[in-house]
Amino acid sequence: MEDTLVRVRNFRKMIRSDKLAFFFQPMVNVTTGTVLAYEAFGRIAHDRGFFAPSQIIPFATDVGVIGEFDLMAVKKAVLAMKAGADISSLASIAVNVSGTSLGNPAFYHALVKILEENKPVLARLVLEITDAARIYNLDEARRLLARIKRMGVRLSLDDFGSGGSAFDILKILPADYVKIDSSYVFDAREKRGRSVLRAMVSLTHELGMTAIGECIEDSHMLAILKDVGIEYAQGYVFAQPALDAARKIKYYKDHLKAAEPSAAE
Numbered sequence: 001m002e003d004t005l006v007r008v009r010n011f012r013k014m015i016r017s018d019k020l021a022f023f024f025q026p027m028v029n030v031t032t033g034t035v036l037a038y039e040a041f042g043r044i045a046h047d048r049g050f051f052a053p054s055q056i057i058p059f060a061t062d063v064g065v066i067g068e069f070d071l072m073a074v075k076k077a078v079l080a081m082k083a084g085a086d087i088s089s090l091a092s093i094a095v096n097v098s099g100t101s102l103g104n105p106a107f108y109h110a111l112v113k114i115l116e117e118n119k120p121v122l123a124r125l126v127l128e129i130t131d132a133a134r135i136y137n138l139d140e141a142r143r144l145l146a147r148i149k150r151m152g153v154r155l156s157l158d159d160f161g162s163g164g165s166a167f168d169i170l171k172i173l174p175a176d177y178v179k180i181d182s183s184y185v186f187d188a189r190e191k192r193g194r195s196v197l198r199a200m201v202s203l204t205h206e207l208g209m210t211a212i213g214e215c216i217e218d219s220h221m222l223a224i225l226k227d228v229g230i231e232y233a234q235g236y237v238f239a240q241p242a243l244d245a246a247r248k249i250k251y252y253k254d255h256l257k258a259a260e261p262s263a264a265e
Contacts, residue, residue, distance in 0.1 A: 008063050015072045019045040022077065023241035024087075026252070027094070027212055027234045030226050033253035036177075036212075037092035037126050038246040039234065042073045057098075067101040071110050078118040078125060091246045094126035094156060099134035108144050115151055122152040126177070130158045138172045146174050156212070161200060170207065178204045180230065182215035188224045198228040205229070222256070 014020065024038040043050040060066040077095045081087050101107045115122060127148065135141045145155055156177035160170060161184050170178065180200060187193030204211045213225045216235030225233050238252050239245060 004063060007059070008065060011060065011063075011065060012068065014044045015069055020072060020076060021045055021050065021243065022073075022080070022086075023050075023243055024093070024245035025234060025241040026238055026245065026250070027232045028238050028252045028255070029231060030222060030233050030256065031231075033251045033256050035091070035249065035252070036232050037094045038087075039094040039128065039241075040073070040077050040096075040246075041241050042069070042096070061098065061100055066098050067104050067107040070097045070101045071107065071114065074111065074127070075114050078114065078121050081121040081124060082118065086244070087246045088249050090249050092124040092126060092154075093246065094128045096128050096130050096158070099129060099131040102129065102141055102144070103134065103136050112148070112151075115148065115153065119151070125152075126154045126156050128156040128158050128179075129173070129175075132157055132169045132173065135169075138169065142172050142174060149174055149176075159214075160204075167203075170203070170209075175209055177212055177232075178209045179212045179214050179234075182213075185213050185216065185221055185224060188228065189220075194224070194228065197224075201229045 021043055022040040023043055024040055026038050027036040028034070029036065041053055042056065043052065044056060056069070057066065060069045074095050074097070077093050081091075081093060087093060097111075115125075149155060154176040155174060156179060157170065157173060157175045158179045159181045160178045161181040180197070184193065184197045184200060188197040201211045210232065211230045212232040212234060213221070213230045214234045216222055216225065216233040216237045218237055221235075222233055222237055238255055
C-alpha cells in the first residue's frame with residue numbers, strides 16, 4: 001500500500017510537470033492523402049526515454065487516477081494548440097479520454113471547464129473515447145457528450161468491434177468518427193472477414209459517422225480500407241508517432257500510390 005501511494009504521488013508530479021509529452025500520429029484520408037487529425041499519445045519522460053502508453057494507462061486506471069491523467073492531457077493539448085509552437089494552427093488534435101473517466105461527474109465538470117476556457121481551439125479538438133464499455137450509464141454519457149459536441153468538439157469511438165466496444169455503444173453515443181479495431185482489418189484479408197468489415201463500415205455510415213482504420217501497416221491493408229469504404233487510415237504505413245509530427249501540415253499522396261485497387265484482391 002505504501003509503495004502504491006508513493007507511485008501515485010510520483011505519477012501526479014510527472015503529469016503536472018513538463019515530463020508529460022505528446023507523440024503525434026496522423027489519420028490520413030485514403031483517397032486524397034489529407035490529414036483529418038493527429039492523435040496525441042501522452043507519454044511521460046524519464047531518464048532513459050519515455051514511458052509507453054501501455055506502461056501508463058493500466059497503472060493510472062488501476063489506482064484511480066486515470067481521470068487526472070485525461071484532464072491534464074486535454075488541458076496540455078488545448079494550450080499547445082493555442083500556443084502554436086509545436087502544433088500547426090491548421091492541425092486538429094485527437095486526445096484520448098477513458099470511459100472510466102466519463103463515468104465520473106467530477107471529471108465531466110472539470111473537463112467542461114477546461115473546454116470553456118479554451119473556446120478558440122475547440123473546432124480543432126477531437127476527444128477519442130477509449131474503453132467505452134467502462135461507461136456505466138450510457139444514457140447519461142450521451143447527454144453529457146452531446147453538450148460537449150454543441151461546444152464544437154468532435155467525438156471519436158476507439159477500437160470499435162473489440163471486446164470492449166459493443167454495438168449498443170455505437171448506437172447510443174453521439175460519435176462523429178469510429179475507429180475500427182485492427183483485428184477486423186487483418187481478418188479482411190480473407191473473403192469472410194472482408195464481408196464482415198464491409199458490413200461494419202456500412203453501419204457506421206448509416207449512423208452518419210466516418211470510419212477510420214487503425215494500425216494500418218502496409219499498402220495491402222490500405223487497399224483493403226479503400227475497397228470496403230473506410231475513409232481514413234492511421235498507422236505505420238504513413239508514420240510512426242513523433243514529437244514534431246503535428247508541427248507542420250503534411251500530405252501523404254505519395255504513400256497512396258502503392259495502394260492500387262488490385263492490391264486489395
